[in-house]
Amino acid sequence: MADPERKDVPTRNKERTRALILAAATEEFADKGFAGARIEQIAARSGSNKRMLYYYFNNKEDLFLAVMEDTYKTIRDAESELRLLDLPPIEAIRRLITFTWDYYIKHPEFLKLLNTENLYHAAHIKQSKNIGFYNSKLIGTLHEILIHGQREKLFRGGVDPLQLYISIAALSYFYLSNNDTLSTVFMRDLNNPKAKVERLQHMIDLVLGYLMLSS
Template sequence: MAKTKRILKWQRDPEGMRLRILEAAKQEFAAHGLAGARVDRIAAKAGANKRMLYYHVGNKENLYLAVLEGAYEKIRAEERGLDLEHLDPPEAIKRLIEFTWNYFLRNPEFLALLNTENLQRARHLKRSTKVKSLHSPFVEMIRTVVTRGVESGDFQVAVDPVQLYISIAALAFFYLSNSATLSVIFGRDLLSQQAKQERLDHMVGLVLAALTGKSFAIFGRNKPARLRVPLPQTV
């Protein structure tokens, strides 16, 4: 009784604390960049004390690197979960594009973190041994899919898998990462349900048309009728 009757002010939970700090830091760094992020806000968001950040992770830059490494680990893990090797080549490429698109949609902080790190010219990434060992499984996957596609006659030409990987990422990444400025420039909401569906159709159509030589429109997921009207609303 005497032992436990006292009300505890707090409980220990080092692992949980560390996770909450990293999650809060991810949000903060993604929302404000490295210089714009505020250590106090991270602490508050994590339901922690500012001192805890330094106790668990070190200083601000270490915290940032830990967040970045976590982000790469997460996407690589999900990428590994996808096995597309057994699909026929065009279908595999389509799935790959859809996965990339949906991952970026589900994890907008990932885009912001990458942009932030590129603003730093990958200064932190370079000193990370962890990230360098995380090869994307997609490059090898694309290589075998493309090879199979060429052999089966589905594809016209054997593209460099790295180039294709970058291009697929680019089509999705740029659209989402720059949706704010693009929406202002074009005066339309690029993140509406319809706009997103149109973008996905466009990306799949573009890449598969390039690979197969067959017409664009047939790859649209649904409502391909939209694509038959080439004179859309004024811009």
């Protein structure tokens, strides 16, 4: 069997192999959870083999942590591209809410991975040296938006940016992750396009209604 660490293998090929394994692992862990995911299936999905997988990620726990770190980095990088600090404060908040909602809809694996890690009381991501850095940048950005809004006499003071972001995320997260049960118990289709448009507008109105000073 060829040595996966061969010196003559171009770096870009090694990076591509690692990325393929990571993408396959993301799908497997999202579909089956940490306990149900199988290394053999991840290797097969990536077009690789178990030896290569262990070469890059050591073990299943390290691979899952790499998936979680990549998951958080991806959403935070996408948020950075919004350039929220270049927008007026109200528009920045509206853009962040809309982005969060749309991202969760387009990336259901994100919600599934969060659900899985919460079952383990964040045991894996507690080992990360990077996730805190990824998330602190967002909270710092939100803090600056709130300060900007206060200076323009648009937003109330005393708002904790971390609490605000948790509320923004929760408004989307709960609705989407519990959509089937909510639709059933309330006998209303909450997953159709009209319901989703109404939900997004409700979230925007709710958050801005909390933030904005009374005229």
